[in-house]
Amino acid sequence: GAVVSQHPSWVICKSGTSVKIECRSLDFQATTMFWYRQFPKQSLMLMATSNEGSKATYEQGVEKDKFLINHASLTLSTLTVTSAHPEDSSFYICSASSGASDTQYFGPGTRLTVL
Amino acid sequence: GEDVEQSLFLSVREGDSSVINCTYTDSSSTYLYWYKQEPGAGLQLLTYIFSNMDMKQDQRLTVLLNKKDKHLSLRIADTQTGDSAIYFCAESFTGGYNKLIFGAGTRLAVHP
Numbered sequence: 001g002a003v004v005s006q007h008p009s010w011v012i013c014k015s016g017t018s019v020k021i022e023c024r025s026l027d028f029q030a031t032t033m034f035w036y037r038q039f040p041k042q043s044l045m046l047m048a049t050s051n052e053g054s055k056a057t058y059e060q061g062v063e064k065d066k067f068l069i070n071h072a073s074l075t076l077s078t079l080t081v082t083s084a085h086p087e088d089s090s091f092y093i094c095s096a097s098s099g100a101s102d103t104q105y106f107g108p109g110t111r112l113t114v115l
Numbered sequence: 116g117e118d119v120e121q122s123l124f125l126s127v128r129e130g131d132s133s134v135i136n137c138t139y140t141d142s143s144s145t146y147l148y149w150y151k152q153e154p155g156a157g158l159q160l161l162t163y164i165f166s167n168m169d170m171k172q173d174q175r176l177t178v179l180l181n182k183k184d185k186h187l188s189l190r191i192a193d194t195q196t197g198d199s200a201i202y203f204c205a206e207s208f209t210g211g212y213n214k215l216i217f218g219a220g221t222r223l224a225v226h227p
Contacts, residue, residue, distance in 0.1 A: 004157075043217045044217045103146075103160060106150070109156065109157045
């Protein structure tokens with residue numbers, strides 16, 4: 001149980017385009033989903049927390065207009081990187097939990113490369 | 116503030132025990148976690164311990180928590196080559212949405 005998937009697993013795009021990444025909880029209802037960013041050989045940095053049906057809460061320094069998060073259902077959250085630039089290239093990982101105090105289960109990550 | 120620190124690298128011989136250490140600064144954490152990340156993959160939850168516990172054992176994994184020193188360790192018995200990965204410790208807090216603060220990760224290399 002507690003499987004989280006992400007799609008796509010990797011994406012290459014041109015500078016200036018927008019990219020959407022999906023995060024799905026496959027066998028449980030995720031009331032809360034989290035989006036992280038990981039640079040090579042570094043730790044995970046929380047970008048934002050989203051609750052189903054609510055606006056996402058962004059961490060300090062994360063541009064909400066650049067990283068659009070939608071948590072439309074209890075099994076799906078999307079992260080859209082708008083007008084992507086090379087500095088947005090990174091490994092994006094989502095996680096999901098079934099309650100505010102429950103364990104987070106992580107997706108396999110999406111590697112974004114912006115040319 | 117919230118800060119989690121780990122040593123960056125550990126090398127062990129196959130069959131030996133591995134001990135990965137982690138220190139944290141915020142005593143109000145509720146749970147402490149150990150995650151494993153293999154190259155190019157997401158994070159796999161290995162084990163966790165509630166902050167009022169001292170020890171937890173799960174097969175080859177033993178977690179020790181010293182609340183006084185704010186020190187957490189993960190011991191892997193009979194380390195195998197498949198255990199080679201990056202291990203992250205993380206602490207979580209209530210009062211929000213279970214926000215996790217991660218350490219920088221310890222790269223475990225297992226050699227024959």
